[in-house]
Amino acid sequence: MLLEDTFKMRSFKRSLPVYFFLSLLAQWFIHEGLAKEPSAVTAGMAVPKRIVSLAPSVTETLFALGAGNRLVGVTTYCDYPPPAQKIPKIGDFVNPSIEAVLAQQPDLVIGVPEGTDQEKVRLMERLGLRVLVVSVSGLSGILSSIKLIAGALGKEEAGEKLVLKIQTQMNHVRKRIEGARRRRVLMVVGFRPLVAVGKGNFIDELITLAGGENIAAAAPQPWPHLPVEYVVAKAPQIIIEAGMGSEREESRKRWADLKSIPAVKEGSIYSYPSDKILRPGPRAGEALEELARLIHPECFPHSNRKHIEESGCESSKP
């Protein structure tokens, strides 16, 4: 058996140069094919008209900048705003299909360094596509990414306006909750294992800005797995489930056994069935206000709590 293996290995090694040559040939063909498309390479820094987005937050930003009609490809996770669902899909967020991207003949591809397979992004660059990678880590990252994208689109003014709008929303919330005591918050994104929003995650920043104290921030990971007992010990006053597809009733039942947790006792368990609140995009300001309304309802006298619970993050859509 051993001998046989050696033989196989040898014949494989012998044919390695052939494989190598074939792959070179393939790459050359791809290059040549692309070079004939003037839009991709020669257009250079012209205002992009055909854009592919590799992340849901980028798609949202483009729509918020009023450039949604320039999108020719989005990921399967890009479901907001609704018109985004009708745009051709180029694969999922983590694993975009290079062929599908090429087929759209984009003059700009925008991605994020977190989540997407960076090897693929680099390959797109090597294939001659104009690629823009914008970091969205942290709230400051979100704001600078909006400006970067706006700059690439030649929409600097709209970018400034959008950033200003988000900053205004944030200031508004800050004023509202001024003087309110911080309340302990747990934000859950998976149950079994129990996954929470931890430190170094922009949602942790949002929770803090919304007058909450994230009990999972003691864990160094952005998405830590926590044992249930830790939650009991930290006694959160508000539990928010997001992106789990669970409705409020289901979330309440899940926690019902642990009556020593203040959030369970007081019924302060909320749920956002979708992951929209978790996206580091232009709706961060709105998400912040919604969080603040859940954490400090007393600071928002006219807030219609029921409305928020039912429609999730979309309730205060512009």
Add this chain to the structure above:
Amino acid sequence: MKVLSRKKMIQVNGGLLILLALSVIGCTLLGPVPVNLSQALENFFSADPNAEILFRARLPRVLLGVAVGGGLASCGVVLQALLRNPLACPHILGVSGGASLGGILGLILFPVGSSTGDQLLVAEISWVPLTSFAGALLSMILIYRFSQVHGRIHPYQLLLAGVIFNAFVGAIIMFLNSIVDFYQAQALLFWLVGNLSTRAYLTVGFIWVYVLLGLFWLWSHCLSLNLLTLGEEGAMQLGVEAGVTQRQIFVASSLMVGAMVSVSGMIGFVGLIVPHVMRVIVGSDHRLLLPASFLAGGIFLTWADTFARTLFAPAELPVGVVTAFFGGPFFFFLLYREQRKRLFYEPSR
């Protein structure tokens, strides 16, 4: 074979039982957050955080760990004996993988129109263990069929069949992962990494029932197993109906694996390490080895899970990572020993 005395039986199993009880108590007291025991006992029936941490969050998880660890170890014992292969265990043979796939398909196909908590609980204790069991049984039959060469089980063929089956199941799970919607996809990953979590007492109780049923069924075949380890022909001459025993053991261990995997995903290496260590300590008489391995497996997984909970507190590790951490090197040690033995006994090669 030496006669197994009642005294030894009681001594070994009694000692292990006491160790297990101490482990359960110790591991319930250990955790990422300190607990005030007297307050917990005082406020047993009221909504006190200490009591809830101990009796609602930790104890069910520890008890589940005992059932799963014990079950995996006893399945490892019988599979190693039946297939006369020291590297056999539910995880390596791909039986856990089959159970995982069965459980996932069960969850996807379960008619949960509006998935309320109660319906999910019913699924958790009956439907999902059942489909997991079917998956385990099916994979066991498949692997058994494919590992036979000229009517005999070929040890390498067996491992190869297991490896291929595991890879295949992993691929199907990743495939399902990419076609179901985003929220279900997150939940699917749980099946691939073994993970213990807090469950309702009802669920823990049902899993214990399935595991104990399987264990006693296996135990009833102990004498036949003892003879089968000497060789199928020899055992048959001594009156063992090899085919019947084999089939019953396959069904019984599939039942256990199905129940365990449906709540904990694929936890590796418990079924491999524990039987070997126990064989060294108590000998290879299955009347003693099987219950002893069950108890030792329970002890091992309970402590492994306590490590998983506390090592990087407050974050936790999947327990499968901890068992693999101990199990991987041990697996290589076994391979090395096998190699040495062969060199020693077969100098002609």
